[in-house]
Amino acid sequence: MNKPLRRIAIFCGLLVLALLIRDNWIQYVQADELRTQKENRRVIIERYASPRGNIIVDGKAITGSKETDGSDFKFKRTYMNGPMWAPVTGYASQAFGATQLESIEDGILTGNDDRLFFRNTLDMLTGKEKEGGNVVTTLNAAAQKAAYDGLRKQGGKGAVAAIEPSTGKILALASFPSYDPSSFAGNSTTTDTDAWTKLQKKNDPNDPMLNRALRETYPPGSTFKVVTAAAALENGLYTSADQKTRSPLPWTMPGTTTVLPNEGTIPCENATLRVALQYSCNTVFGKVGSDLGNDKMLAEAKKFGFGSEQFTPVRASASNFSDDMAPSETALSSIGQFNTAATPLQMAMVASAVANDGKLMKPYMVDELQAPTIDPIEKTEPEELSQPLSAKNAQILQDMMETVVKDGTGKNAQIGDGVTVGGKTGTAQHGENNSKNPYAWFISYAKVADGSAPVAVAVVIQDDEAVRENISGGGLAAPIAKSVMEAVINSKK
Amino acid sequence: MSSTTNSPTHHTSTIGAIGAPSRRNTELALLAFAVLIPVFAYANVGLAINDKVPPGLLSYGLGLGLLAGIGHVVVRKFAPYADPLLLPLATLLNGLGLVVIWRLDQSRRLQASNTFVEAAPRQLLYSAMGVALLVVVLIFLKDHRVLQRYTYISMAGALLLLVMPLIPGISAPTYGAKIWIKIPGLGTLQPGEFAKIALAVFFAGYLMVKRDALALASRRFIGLYLPRGRDLGPILVVWVMSILILVFETDLGTSLLFFGMFVIMLYVATERTSWIVFGLLMSAAGAVGVASFESHVQQRVQAWLDPMREYTLSRQGVYGHTEQSMQALWAFGSGGTLGTGLGQGNSDLIGFAANSDFILATFGEELGLAGVMAILLLYGLIVERGVRTALAARDPFGKLLAIGLSGAFALQVFVVAGGVMGLIPLTGMTLPFVAYGGSSVIANWALIGILLRISDTARRPAPAPAPNPDAEMTQVVRPS
Numbered sequence: 001m002n003k004p005l006r007r008i009a010i011f012c013g014l015l016v017l018a019l020l021i022r023d024n025w026i027q028y029v030q031a032d033e034l035r036t037q038k039e040n041r042r043v044i045i046e047r048y049a050s051p052r053g054n055i056i057v058d059g060k061a062i063t064g065s066k067e068t069d070g071s072d073f074k075f076k077r078t079y080m081n082g083p084m085w086a087p088v089t090g091y092a093s094q095a096f097g098a099t100q101l102e103s104i105e106d107g108i109l110t111g112n113d114d115r116l117f118f119r120n121t122l123d124m125l126t127g128k129e130k131e132g133g134n135v136v137t138t139l140n141a142a143a144q145k146a147a148y149d150g151l152r153k154q155g156g157k158g159a160v161a162a163i164e165p166s167t168g169k170i171l172a173l174a175s176f177p178s179y180d181p182s183s184f185a186g187n188s189t190t191t192d193t194d195a196w197t198k199l200q201k202k203n204d205p206n207d208p209m210l211n212r213a214l215r216e217t218y219p220p221g222s223t224f225k226v227v228t229a230a231a232a233l234e235n236g237l238y239t240s241a242d243q244k245t246r247s248p249l250p251w252t253m254p255g256t257t258t259v260l261p262n263e264g265t266i267p268c269e270n271a272t273l274r275v276a277l278q279y280s281c282n283t284v285f286g287k288v289g290s291d292l293g294n295d296k297m298l299a300e301a302k303k304f305g306f307g308s309e310q311f312t313p314v315r316a317s318a319s320n321f322s323d324d325m326a327p328s329e330t331a332l333s334s335i336g337q338f339n340t341a342a343t344p345l346q347m348a349m350v351a352s353a354v355a356n357d358g359k360l361m362k363p364y365m366v367d368e369l370q371a372p373t374i375d376p377i378e379k380t381e382p383e384e385l386s387q388p389l390s391a392k393n394a395q396i397l398q399d400m401m402e403t404v405v406k407d408g409t410g411k412n413a414q415i416g417d418g419v420t421v422g423g424k425t426g427t428a429q430h431g432e433n434n435s436k437n438p439y440a441w442f443i444s445y446a447k448v449a450d451g452s453a454p455v456a457v458a459v460v461i462q463d464d465e466a467v468r469e470n471i472s473g474g475g476l477a478a479p480i481a482k483s484v485m486e487a488v489i490n491s492k493k
Numbered sequence: 494m495s496s497t498t499n500s501p502t503h504h505t506s507t508i509g510a511i512g513a514p515s516r517r518n519t520e521l522a523l524l525a526f527a528v529l530i531p532v533f534a535y536a537n538v539g540l541a542i543n544d545k546v547p548p549g550l551l552s553y554g555l556g557l558g559l560l561a562g563i564g565h566v567v568v569r570k571f572a573p574y575a576d577p578l579l580l581p582l583a584t585l586l587n588g589l590g591l592v593v594i595w596r597l598d599q600s601r602r603l604q605a606s607n608t609f610v611e612a613a614p615r616q617l618l619y620s621a622m623g624v625a626l627l628v629v630v631l632i633f634l635k636d637h638r639v640l641q642r643y644t645y646i647s648m649a650g651a652l653l654l655l656v657m658p659l660i661p662g663i664s665a666p667t668y669g670a671k672i673w674i675k676i677p678g679l680g681t682l683q684p685g686e687f688a689k690i691a692l693a694v695f696f697a698g699y700l701m702v703k704r705d706a707l708a709l710a711s712r713r714f715i716g717l718y719l720p721r722g723r724d725l726g727p728i729l730v731v732w733v734m735s736i737l738i739l740v741f742e743t744d745l746g747t748s749l750l751f752f753g754m755f756v757i758m759l760y761v762a763t764e765r766t767s768w769i770v771f772g773l774l775m776s777a778a779g780a781v782g783v784a785s786f787e788s789h790v791q792q793r794v795q796a797w798l799d800p801m802r803e804y805t806l807s808r809q810g811v812y813g814h815t816e817q818s819m820q821a822l823w824a825f826g827s828g829g830t831l832g833t834g835l836g837q838g839n840s841d842l843i844g845f846a847a848n849s850d851f852i853l854a855t856f857g858e859e860l861g862l863a864g865v866m867a868i869l870l871l872y873g874l875i876v877e878r879g880v881r882t883a884l885a886a887r888d889p890f891g892k893l894l895a896i897g898l899s900g901a902f903a904l905q906v907f908v909v910a911g912g913v914m915g916l917i918p919l920t921g922m923t924l925p926f927v928a929y930g931g932s933s934v935i936a937n938w939a940l941i942g943i944l945l946r947i948s949d950t951a952r953r954p955a956p957a958p959a960p961n962p963d964a965e966m967t968q969v970v971r972p973s
Contacts, residue, residue, distance in 0.1 A: 001761055001762070001764065001889060001892050001893075002884055003764065004760050004761045004764050005761055005880060005883050005884050005892065005896055006884070007760075008757055008760070008761060008880065008896055008900060009877070009880040009884075011757075012873075012876045012877075012880065012899070012900065012903040013873070013877075015903055015904070015906075015907040016869055016870070016872065016873040016876070016903070016906075016907075018907070018911070018916065019869050019906075019907060019910050019911060019914070019916065020866055020869055022911065022914050022915070022916040023825075023857075023862060023865050023866060023869065023914060024862060024866075026822060026825045026826055026857075026914055026915065027825050027826065027828060027829060027830065027857060027861065027862035027865065028829075028830060028862055030826060031825075031826045031827075031828075031829045031830070032826075033826070034822055034823050034825070034826020034827065035823075035826050035827045035829065037823065037826075039801075039804065039819075040823040040826075040827065041823075041839065041842055042823065042827050042839050042842075045839060072601070072602065072839070
């Protein structure tokens with residue numbers, strides 16, 4: 001009977017061997033994959049196991065960490081002035097995950113990034129507690145405060161995006177109504193879950209968690225005329241600000257019997273581009289759009305960044321200028337209506353490209369990643385995205401936009417004191433048959449005495465409560481843009 | 494053995510019974526390690542979780558030492574030639590199991606569950622009862638061949654034990670598997686664990702008698718010796734029995750275990766490879782057949798093929814799905830090569846049954862690949878000692894019983910460890926000695942007791958022959 005016994009012994013050995021092989025497979029070969037799978041709760045336990053690194057603005061942390069007990073997460077995220085900074089930081093919640101900078105730079109903030117590996121190993125050997133690195137942003141605290149306070153005083157809903165034209169650094173990014181990410185940073189099933197539930201769109205129609213500056217697209221209305229004017233100059237349709245355009249009044253859109261109306265009685269017949277922008281003539285820019293045609297308009301819009309998402313590194317939605325449109329639709333699109341839609345960041349990019357002599361810089365908000373010891377790990381270098389218009393044409397357009405603020409619809413944005421402001425207002429219709437209150441837009445840049453332009457800004461206001469007649473880009477949005485520009489200029493002094 | 498020889502130098506000497514080494518001192522030394530290692534592990538858990546040596550360290554060390562000591566003394570007295578490795582291996586596994594069960598008792602997550610009970614003190618009590626049963630076996634079972642007399646009683650007992658979880662009133666179905674019974678005032682019992690031993694006794698007794706008929710009366714067909722139709726009877730009965738267990742108790746593991754054990758013993762008894770082929774075919778047919786009817790089994794297979802989907806469904810609150818398999822895999826993966834260290838993992842995320850069916854995952858996370866391989870090799874060693882006992886046994890009944898018990902032990906470890914590690918579909922079974930559960934610990938200590946008894950009989954020197962008055966005169970003279 002011993003021969004089968006020996007065979008059974010081998011069989012039992014094979015069973016153990018199979019277990020050993022399987023064990024090596026899951027604990028060695030697949031270990032990393034299993035360890036870092038996002039559903040594996042250990043990933044977030046790890047995220048909150050040590051104090052998280054901070055997000056820094058102007059040398060000061062706008063986030064913090066607090067030790068907690070009562071759960072398997074040791075530390076909880078805290079935010080200074082949470083609602084103001086939420087569009088920048090996003091949130092890091094024990095119960096609801098992380099978004100935006102908190103999620104994108106998670107590796108640095110938790111200290112798990114490969115670039116910190118050497119330091120972590122050293123810390124482990126010396127017995128030092130693990131710490132997270134810091135994310136230094138490009139934002140300007142004063143500008144952000146001006147933007148957020150302006151939106152809050154205004155009430156309603158709205159967003160502000162401000163960029164430094166020469167580099168693409170994002171200076172302000174505000175959205176209102178906003179939310180306090182501290183309110184659900186923990187994982188209490190009562191307080192945190194309640195706060196979270198209340199903030200969801202289905203429970204709060206104002207959708208406070210929406211990052212309007214980056215993720216919401218609005219019809220840009222007349223502010224889009226800056227893009228149309230750029231297209232006219234770039235394609236040689238007109239060559240100067242003061243050349244008379246071929247613009248009949250009234251103007252019937254091609255292929256239709258519909259007359260494109262202007263807002264009020266304004267001198268638009270054969271107006272120069274400067275006058276047309278100053279008074280915001282729909283007829284002039286509508287015709288420019290249809291004269292250039294869909295393709296050329298689309299090409300110019302794309303150069304300004306329309307049609308593609310921006311990664312700042314937080315993702316900004318793609319703005320839209322449609323393709324395959326009838327001439328009348330192209331005309332409407334060219335005055336920022338029909339299907340044209342843009343994020344506030346996109347419109348700030350338009351203003352910044354004009355201000356930067358035609359060069360569009362890639363917008364970014366992370367200046368530097370730092371190790372816990374504040375040694376830099378990675379620094380973002382400014383990067384040119386495209387050249388939507390030549391320096392010469394950019395200067396013509398600047399001249400036109402400055403007229404708008406000096407003598408036209410954008411007078412509310414005047415700063416004086418040696419500061420030249422160029423801008424464009426917009427009042428975009430929305431709702432079925434223009435049934436809802438329009439969006440009030442203002443985009444602008446400020447030039448200081450030495451000729452440099454430190455800031456370009458876009459403001460959008462959606463106020464469903466306001467009296468319809470009071471809504472205009474110049475009235476609601478321009479003052480906010482002005483205070484943001486002032487804040488940036490003052491902080492440079 | 495006891496012969497007298499004439500050496501080439503014409504020197505005459507008489508050799509008595511060879512004093513085969515009893516190896517009891519080896520066992521004692523190994524036992525010291527088997528107690529010390531868990532004591533250190535226990536201290537380690539306390540230091541990791543509470544930053545201090547656990548207050549119960551001394552009593553735990555003494556308790557485990559006492560159990561090991563009693564086992565050793567009884568073996569020394571009643572089974573002096575028994576295998577020296579079995580007792581230390583079982584003690585070590587039991588001790589480590591206690592440590593990990595205590596460690597999971599400290600988990601806040603598990604404490605938050607409304608079914609939480611402190612498991613470690615109970616497990617210590619069960620271990621004591623297990624060692625007590627080992628002592629009883631060693632003292633009262635003077636010779637394993639006595640069990641042969643109870644062949645058919647064992648069968649009846651085994652069947653009764655298996656049917657008990659189905660009887661309304663004493664049945665205590667838990668989470669889909671009907672394998673527990675209630676004992677009023679004492680708690681629940683898993684009769685299947687005891688049925689395993691009773692069935693091994695029955696199979697050994699039955700096969701020893703029938704082996705010749707089963708082995709010789711056969712026809713040759715394409716290289717295989719096919720058994721006669723009527724000899725197929727017993728294997729068919731056992732097969733049907735396993736299928737019934739599977740269907741009525743929804744217990745895939747036990748079903749596989751019994752059938753596997755029977756096939757192994759049948760093969761050893763008859764030395765016919767054809768039985769293995771038949772066994773495999775029948776278990777495959779049975780498994781496929783049942784799986785196509787039983788949704789419970791189908792779901793287990795689904796969960797095995799795609800644990801992530803199972804996790805997602807469970808998270809969505811779909812009834813009847815569990816995230817445990819995926820949680821166990823994450824525990825293993827997160828442990829990596831060396832593990833997080835005792836007390837520092839998060840294997841308690843597995844939740845229910847973390848300290849019983851899934852206990853290996855905690856070893857995986859906290860002791861890493863190295864620790865799990867060590868545990869698996871400890872099991873491998875127990876099986877190896879069991880097989881060696883079967884090889885050394887001098888009587889067919891002892892051989893069959895020893896291989897049956899060791900084979901079942903190996904299959905059980907494979908089924909449960911393979912299930913938890915995702916090698917095979919998961920079935921509700923306990924890892925011998927390590928997992929929390931009274932029935933399992935007690936029954937496995939009894940199993941070790943029987944193996945010790947068989948090995949003692951096998952290694953014991955034959956008694957010295959009665960003194961022969963003619964010894965001096967009848968010297969055997971051999972030419973050199």
